[in-house]
Structure formats: structure tokens, C-alpha cells
Amino acid sequence: MTKTQIYKFGGASVKDAAAVKNLAKILRNRLRNNFVIVVSAMGKTTNHLETILSLKLKDQDYSVNSTILKAFHLDICKELFPAEHVIFPKIENYFILLHHELNNPISKDNYDEYYDRIIGFGELLSSRIVMEYLCFQDLLVLWQDARELICTDSDFRFAKVDWEKTRRNCQTQLKPKLEQFPVLTQGFIGSDPKGRPTTLGREGSDFTAAILAASLDAASVTIWKDVPGVLNADPKIFSDTVLFSELDYQQAAEMTFYGASVIHPKTIKPLANAGIPLFVKSFINPEEAGTKIHNLSKAGAAQTIVVKKDQILVSFKVTDFAFIEEKHIHLIYEQLQRLKLRVNMLQTSAITISIVIDSQLFKLEQLLAELKNDFEIRYNEGLELLTVLHADPAALAKLISDYEVLLEQSTRNTTQIVRRLK
Template identity: 70%
Template structure:
């Protein structure tokens, strides 16, 4: 019996009507039973919903933002469907639900839960439009709500998967459907034990594909991107990038750990544990080979460059003339864990602990508040963290030219620098 295949299409691959038509073209000769299609929100919809939340939190008028977002999706539908198609009523219903939710109270205390309830609408709207379009073109798919099978805890915005419960739901609810029809669903979203919407972290749709694949013992996962495969650097930021034809799970995991944006960091581990290959292919050139990530691939020596923007450098200095000890590190990490903050770089000295974290709303001030009685704290915002894997010493100076270096560290295989433009 053929195994289930999982395809994931990101926001760029459904950003407008032409993109949706291209997705349908890709699926035309590939769609079959035992296939799951995972779609992200269209284009920059998630950013748009975050902007609405930001305005609401500041008690500013967000009605124009909401209208623009609705008009954007309606325009896509107008270009894909005839007037009077059922998708227009579905779109209206989803935006009514969204606006009703936005009328509820939002404050700092309930922000994360409110965020998950709002931002997930991007995927719900996108998946409805794509499913209806595929069916209108004669490709029969069944729309399914990912929240029915992706079970998480209640760590809103960074929910952890309940793997056992998720696998049971996938096997009981979706496996029988897949015997007869392909399923189209949403990435990024799940639900907690009380049925409340949760999200898996920004760009979490890749992770959704991996969760579903491992829960259903899939044959492979394919992520469709606007790049030809996994490259050694972001082509939007760096010249002369090179594509990897193959990557081992471990090397791919290392790249995502340091922030390579082509794959969500949590995607590799479950696939590696289950031995499920991951393909990264271009939706602009679907017949090209792309990159295959699997077991038993020799490590590459080509330098891989990862740039993370909007970083914060925080330094905690011990105030009682003692040296940094394990209890100081534990105290800092305890608060980082409580705030669900991930450390992108760590450096210790005799009297201070320096960390680099992503900028997140409220999180820095909450961290400072929790630790100000234990340390003297200093921080810098709006920085970049550059990581080079397998660095060549002769290449490093060009990445520092024109920048002030705030922190730097190197090992045999990794060079990292926190920098800002001068």
C-alpha cells in the first residue's frame, strides 16, 4: 500500500490568484489519495493580523487594517471564482468571526492567548480559498480543520505538541479519510486540552507537515518554496549562493538551529527520528530536483551563512563582586524558559552572562523586571546576529566591514558575531 505524502505550501506560494493557480497546476498530475496538503496564510497576512493586534493593544483604530486585509482576500477570490460562488459567503463568515473576536478585551496579561485566537484566521481563510479553488478545477480535496488533530499544551504562541494524542487523532480521524480522498488543511495552528486555539511559533507550518507525516507514517514531506532548494545563504541577502542537492538530517538541523529560514527549526527532529525524507522544492520550477534531506549524507564543507535580524543583546553582570557561577546561569535560564525566550547566542565571562534573543513584544521588559534585583543589566536592540558554519578565515572580514561588532565568538566549525551598521 502506498504511503501518505505530505505537501506544504508557504505564504509566498499562495500570495495572489496567479500563485493559487500555479499551486493547482503543481498538484494537477501529483494529487492522489493518501496525500495531505498543508497551506500557510496568504502572503503577508500573518504580519497584517499582528499589526491589527498591535493597534488594538495600543487602543488605536484598526478598522482600516481589517478592511485592507479583507479586500486583499476578496480580490483573490474575485480573480479565481465566478460571482456568487460559495467561497464568498465562507470568506464573509470567517471575517465576521474574526471581527467578533477582535471586539473582546485585549491586554498584556491575555496577549498570547488572544494572539493565537486571532492570527490563526490567516490559515483558516487561506485553506478555504485554496480548497474551493482546487475543487472548482476538478481536483477533489477535503478541507479539514488541523485543530481537530494537532493537540498541544496551553503555551500560547509556542505550544508544545501532545504527540500521543495527536497520533491517535490522526490515525482515528484522518487515516480513514485518506483512504478515499486527499486532505487540505492548515499549518501553524492546533488546540489545547480546553479546545482553545494555539499556534506553533512563527513559520510553524513546516512543523505541522512534519507532525502529520510522523503521526501517519508518511513516505515523505515536500516543502514548496520560492527558492530552488536549501541554499548556503539567503539569496535575498547574499550573492553567489549555492544549492545543496542533498543534506543529512544533522546538518540540516544545525542550519535551522542557527536560524536558517528555509525550514522551521522543529521540523527536522521528528522526521529524522521516523526516517522520513524531506524534500525542499521550488514552486517556480516544480520539475527541478530541489534538495533532499535524509540519512547518511556526508557533511558539506561549503560555508553556510545565516543572518538573523531584529536581535537584542542582553548582558547580566553579577553585582556582589563574585564570579559567575552555575546558580547565576540557572537563574537567567529559569526566567527565559518562563517567558518562552530562546537564546540564539550565549557568552560567559568571569562576571557577566551575555545572551542574544529575538525581539518580542513585552518580553524584554518582563525579563528585566524579573532579574533586575539579581544583576546589573544592560541591553542593545535592533542588532543582527550573523552565523557562519564551516567558516573560511579569509572570508570573515568582508562580513564585518561597515559594522560595529558588539560580541563575537568562534569555534572550529562556527563563527558568530553580533553586529550593527555604523
């Protein structure tokens, strides 16, 4: 039997009607049985839903934002389908369900669970539109609710996969369908043991593709992006980027760990463990080779630059003239874990612990409130974390020439710098 292939299309590849038509064009000569298509929310839909959540949390009117989001999806449908097509009442129904959920009370205490109930509507809308359009173009595919396949714990917004249950679901529910038809499903979403919606972390659709691939013993995963493949730096920031034709799993994992946005950080591990190659290709130029990530006997050491924006530098200073001990670090990490805050950089001195974290809604104030009695705390917001792998000294100097450096540390192969414009 032919092994399954997984194709994942991100938000940019389904951002408007032209993009959806291009997706269908890519699939026309590739689509067959034992094919799984994973799609993200359309364009910036997730951001718009987060804005609606933020307004709801502040008890402000979000009806205009909701109307704009609905019109965005309906306008795409108007370009893709005739007026009498079944997709239009289906979109209406999704927004009725969304407003029903938004009528429930929200607070800081239940925000993460509330977030997961709301945010997945982006993927549900997108997958339904794409599935209906493929069928309208005589590319018959089955729609699958990913929440029926991806089993997780109840760690809302950062749910951990129950691999055993997920594999069983994929083998018993998904595999029989794939023997007959290609299947289209959603990235990013799952469900907990009580059937409540969960999400796998922001930009988690890549991870969904890897989960399905590992659970189905797939032949490969292909992620379709608006870039030629994996580059050594973000082309939106740097003009002189270099394309990697191939990468070792370890190299790719290291890049994603430090924040390279081309692949979700959790994607590599399940694929590497199963020996499933990952291809990163351009939906703009689909015939180009892109990047292949797999086992390499000898990995290269090209300079790679990763910039993470919206970073916060928080420094904890002991207040009783004592030196930093393990208990101080444990105290801080206990709160970071409770708040689901990931440390992007850590540095300790005799009396200070400094951490760099992503900016997240009201998480910083909660962290400060919990630890203000144990430490003197200072913080800076709106920073950038620059990570350079295999740094060239001259290039590194250029990268910080216009910036104030707040924190810096280096190992043999990695340099990390917290910076802000002068």
C-alpha cells in the same frame, strides 16, 4: 497500501491569485489519494494580523487594517471564482468571527492566548480559498481543520505537541479520509486539551507537515518554496549562493537551529526519527530536483551563512563584586523560560552574562523588570546575529568589514558574531 505524501505550501506560494493558480498547476498531475496538502496564511497575512493585535493592545482603532485584510482576500477570490461562488459568504463569515474575537478584552497578561485565537484566521482563510479553488478546477480535495488533529499543551504561541493523541487522531480521523480523497489542511495551528486554539511557533507550518508525516508514517514531505532548494545563504542578502542537492538530517537541523529560514527548526527531528525524507523544491520551477534531506553516510562541510535580524544583546553584570556562578545563570534562564524567550547566543565572563534574543513585543521590558534588582543590565537593540558554519577566514573577514562587532565566539566548526552597521 500506498504511503501518504505531504505537500506544504508557504505564504509566498499562495500570496495572490496567480500563485494559487500555480499551486493548482503543480498539483494537477501529482494529486491522488493518500495526499495531504498543508497551507500557510496568504502572503503577509500573519504580519497584518499581528499589526491588528498590536493596535488592539494599545487600544487604537484597527478597523482600517481589518478592512484592508478582508479586501485583500476578497480581491484574490474575485480573480479565482465567479461572483456567485460560495467562497464569498464564507470569507464574510470568517471576518465576522474574527471581529467577534477582537471584541474580547486583551492585556499583556492574556496576550499569548489572545494571539493564538486571532492569528490562526490567516490559515483558515487561506486553506478555505485554496480548497474551493482546487475543487472548482475539478481537483476534488477534502478540507480538514488541523485543530481537530494537532493536540498540544496550553503553552500559547509555542505549544508543545501531544504526539500520542495527535497520532491517534491522524490514524482514526485523517487516514480513512485519505483512502478516498486528498486532504487539505492548515499549518501552524492546533488546540489544547480544552479545545482552545494554539500555535506551534512563528512559521510553524513546516512543523505541521512533519507532525502529520510522522503520525501517518508518510513516505515523504515536500516543502514548496520560492527558492531552488536549501541554499548555503539567504539569496535575498547574498548573491553568490550555492544549492545543496542533498543534506544530512544533522546538517539541516544545525542550519535551522541557527536561524536558516528555509525550514522551521522543529521540522527535522520527527522526520529524522522516522526516517522520512524531506524535499525542498521550487514552486517557480517545480520540475527541478531541489534539495533532498535524508540519512547520508558521509555529510559534506560546505560553508553556510545564516543572518538573524532584529536581535537584542542583553548583558547582566553582578552588582556585588562577586563572580558569575551557576545560580546567576539559573536565575536568568528561569525568567527566559517564563517569558518563552529563546537564547540564540550565550557568553559568560568573570562578572557578566551576555545573551542574544529575538525582539518580541514587550518581552524585553518584562525581562528587565524581573531581573533589575539582581543585576546591572545593559542592552542594545536592532542588531544582527551572523552565524557561519565551516567558515572560510577570508570570507568571514569580508562579512564583518562594514560592521561593528559587539560580541564574537567560535568553536571548531561554528563562528557567531553579533554585529551592526558602522
